[in-house]
Amino acid sequence: MYRLVLWFFLALPAYPDAVSAAFRTSDVLDRVPNRTTASELADVWLRFHESDLCQGLEAAFVFHEKQMVVNGTILDERSYERFQDMLRPLGPSYEIELHLDHPQKEGKGVDRKDEEKEKNKDNDPPASLWENYELRSFLGDPFARARDRASTNEDFPFKYPPPDEMLKQRLRIYAEQILAWNSELERYAKHIPDLVRMATDTGLKPPLRLRAYAAAAAHAKEVDRLVGKLRANLEPAFPRFHKMERTPPPEKGSVAGRTITDRAVGISEFGESISLRVYHFIHPEQYTVGLDELRRPGLLVSLKDFQAMNADFMKALAKAK
Numbered sequence: 001m002y003r004l005v006l007w008f009f010l011a012l013p014a015y016p017d018a019v020s021a022a023f024r025t026s027d028v029l030d031r032v033p034n035r036t037t038a039s040e041l042a043d044v045w046l047r048f049h050e051s052d053l054c055q056g057l058e059a060a061f062v063f064h065e066k067q068m069v070v071n072g073t074i075l076d077e078r079s080y081e082r083f084q085d086m087l088r089p090l091g092p093s094y095e096i097e098l099h100l101d102h103p104q105k106e107g108k109g110v111d112r113k114d115e116e117k118e119k120n121k122d123n124d125p126p127a128s129l130w131e132n133y134e135l136r137s138f139l140g141d142p143f144a145r146a147r148d149r150a151s152t153n154e155d156f157p158f159k160y161p162p163p164d165e166m167l168k169q170r171l172r173i174y175a176e177q178i179l180a181w182n183s184e185l186e187r188y189a190k191h192i193p194d195l196v197r198m199a200t201d202t203g204l205k206p207p208l209r210l211r212a213y214a215a216a217a218a219h220a221k222e223v224d225r226l227v228g229k230l231r232a233n234l235e236p237a238f239p240r241f242h243k244m245e246r247t248p249p250p251e252k253g254s255v256a257g258r259t260i261t262d263r264a265v266g267i268s269e270f271g272e273s274i275s276l277r278v279y280h281f282i283h284p285e286q287y288t289v290g291l292d293e294l295r296r297p298g299l300l301v302s303l304k305d306f307q308a309m310n311a312d313f314m315k316a317l318a319k320a321k
Contacts, residue, residue, distance in 0.1 A: 030063055032194045035203030037063045040090055042208055044068075046198075047086060049215045053079050054191055055184060057100065067095040074102050125171030126282050129237075138236035139170050175282050178233060182278045185226040188219045189271025195219065196264040196317070213321050216264070220314045223271065227307045230278060231300065237281075238300060260320045263313045270306050277302065 033042035045061060048054060056079020059072035074080045080100065087096055129135060136143075141164065198204065199212035258266075277299055 031061050032197050032201075033063055033204070033208075034201060036065050038066045038094065039205070039208070041066070041068050041094060042198075042204070044086055044090065046208065046211050046215060048083065049191060049195060049219070050211070051082070053083050053086075055187055056080065057083060058187070059100065066093070067097075069097045069099070071099045072101075074100050123168070123172070125168050126175050128282060128284050129171045129175055130168075132237050134239055135171070135174070135237040136167065139167065139174070141167050174233075178230065178278065179282060181226050181229050181233075182275050185223060185230065186271055186275035188222045188226070189268050189275075191268075192216055192219050192223075193261065193264040193268050196261050200259075200261060200320070210321075213317065217314060217317055220267070220310055220317065223267065223310050224307060224314070227274075227303055227310065231303045231307070234278070234281070234303070235300060260316055263316055267310055267313050270309060274302060274306050 030037075033045050041063060045063075048057075048059070056074075056076030057072060058075055059070050062069040062071075087098070090096060124130070133141075195212050195216035199209050199216055201209065281299060
């Protein structure tokens with residue numbers, strides 16, 4: 001048995017593009033376990049989300065009775081090992097195909113003459129943050145306020161100091177942390193609709209549905225936590241008048257009649273949109289636009305609205321259980 005399972009995992013990389021014809025043509029093809037899915041496979045899918053392996057593996061599932069295909073990318077090696085351990089006992093009884101690859105590394109084939117330049121470039125913080133004097137002031141840059149005074153007073157003598165390596169490091173760490181939280185937020189939000197679809201599938205056994213409800217609620221709770229972190233840590237990067245910005249409250253009844261699945265899809269879509277905006281705040285698509293445009297004035301408001309929307313979703317999810 002061990003040899004069979006070992007061959008199964010070793011043979012997969014040799015066929016990265018192979019997908020069973022049954023999966024391509026079946027009418028019951030689905031990415032979420034349903035009433036036709038073997039209970040052991042449905043259990044694995046739930047455990048994948050319950051144990052947060054969905055944060056270490058960017059995976060798309062396809063189910064068909066006793067068959068399962070998993071396509072995606074390995075973000076964390078330990079998560080991949082845990083997932084293999086989870087699947088290994090099922091190898092003899094089910095047809096399982098894994099097509100999980102490591103992300104391609106950028107920068108291959110760089111000329112040696114350019115290596116040092118690339119290294120120095122990588123050590124620099126994102127240009128959008130280096131030019132953000134509100135954030136630099138918050139991080140303790142003594143020249144940030146002086147620069148603002150010089151920009152409004154032509155008689156004010158000001159000389160730009162040499163680059164502060166410590167400040168650069170702090171800005172790099174800031175950017176890395178924001179992007180890490182942002183990626184987690186997007187992944188948690190993205191998986192909520194499928195968990196809700198399983199939770200509301202009356203054809204499934206109640207224990208599986210209850211676990212799906214709990215997993216969806218846990219994901220929504222993580223979304224709330226991460227949005228809170230992003231709001232708190234992005235706020236110092238915005239001028240005061242942007243922090244005080246307000247938007248009209250949503251019309252009452254705007255979500256009336258929406259199913260819990262519709263609301264879950266809304267969380268996923270809003271999460272994807274917010275994630276893209278946060279990413280572009282750190283790495284703008286165009287570096288020639290003005291700083292006001294780079295700062296996307298409505299981002300803090302959108303994060304607050306997203307948190308409120310997610311809170312309403314969690315209440316609705318608890319009632320629907």
